[in-house]
Amino acid sequence: MISVRGVTHGYGDDVVLADVSLTVPDGEFLVLAGANGSGKTTLVRHFNGLLAPDEGEVLVDGTPVADDPVAARTAVGMVFQEPRDAFVAATVGADVAFGPENLGLARPEIDDRVGDALAGVGLAGRRDERIDRLSGGERERVAIAGALAMRPGHLVLDEPFTGLDEPARRSVLARLDELHAGGTGVIVVTHDLRDVFDRADRLIALSDGRIAVDGAPAAVREELTDLPIRVPGPR
Numbered sequence: 001m002i003s004v005r006g007v008t009h010g011y012g013d014d015v016v017l018a019d020v021s022l023t024v025p026d027g028e029f030l031v032l033a034g035a036n037g038s039g040k041t042t043l044v045r046h047f048n049g050l051l052a053p054d055e056g057e058v059l060v061d062g063t064p065v066a067d068d069p070v071a072a073r074t075a076v077g078m079v080f081q082e083p084r085d086a087f088v089a090a091t092v093g094a095d096v097a098f099g100p101e102n103l104g105l106a107r108p109e110i111d112d113r114v115g116d117a118l119a120g121v122g123l124a125g126r127r128d129e130r131i132d133r134l135s136g137g138e139r140e141r142v143a144i145a146g147a148l149a150m151r152p153g154h155l156v157l158d159e160p161f162t163g164l165d166e167p168a169r170r171s172v173l174a175r176l177d178e179l180h181a182g183g184t185g186v187i188v189v190t191h192d193l194r195d196v197f198d199r200a201d202r203l204i205a206l207s208d209g210r211i212a213v214d215g216a217p218a219a220v221r222e223e224l225t226d227l228p229i230r231v232p233g234p235r
């Protein structure tokens, strides 16, 4: 469980999150929506200690993130937009293996996780390819595989579909469905709800650094009309 308690965050004098509180239970599929600049990325970066709040605190599974950032990063996996600079190894397989290696896992377990994660993003059999020869969308999928291989309790994906073609998008969505069905919490940051509206258990929309909408997607559909968020039509 992720507990955000009264978090305020500013960049200089600019307050981007103003006293935000929320709880994300284990296994929840949460969509975090909102306009460009509404504070979505800033909020999720607090979930595993990549940012520290000016005020308030974040707890993961009951432990303040500041007390045990390593535990928070193991429990909450994150994939960001434009992961271009986020790679640590030259080849696909070595990069995806990096996280599990740091967990100190045995080689067969690491190999198993890497194979499973690459299959999950439609890159099975491409372990030995060089990352610098991949397309942008393929790199994005390697970054997602890297997070999958950690098998985190919550997986946060920041605008995961922007650079993906249709088959890749479908493959990632299918993997997210599987993870969710298996009990992993999935948090998708987006301002385009088309792929996730019917999948999510809960939708939170930020506006000006505050939670403007919070509820089951079908129940809050009407409340979203005033926000610059792309909502799919009713079925």
Ligand SMILES: Nc1ncnc2c1ncn2[C@@H]1O[C@H](COP(=O)(O)OP(=O)(O)OP(=O)(O)O)[C@@H](O)[C@H]1O
Residues within 6 Å of the ligand: 011, 016, 034, 035, 036, 037, 038, 039, 040, 041, 042, 043, 191
């Ligand atoms: N490192 C930083 N330094 C200064 N200002 C920042 C920094 N990161 C974000 N901001 C500002 O904080 C505000 C919120 O940014 P954030 O990235 O959290 O929004 P977002 O909702 O994720 O936006 P987007 O949909 O465009 O990704 C924006 O006005 C942005 O310019």
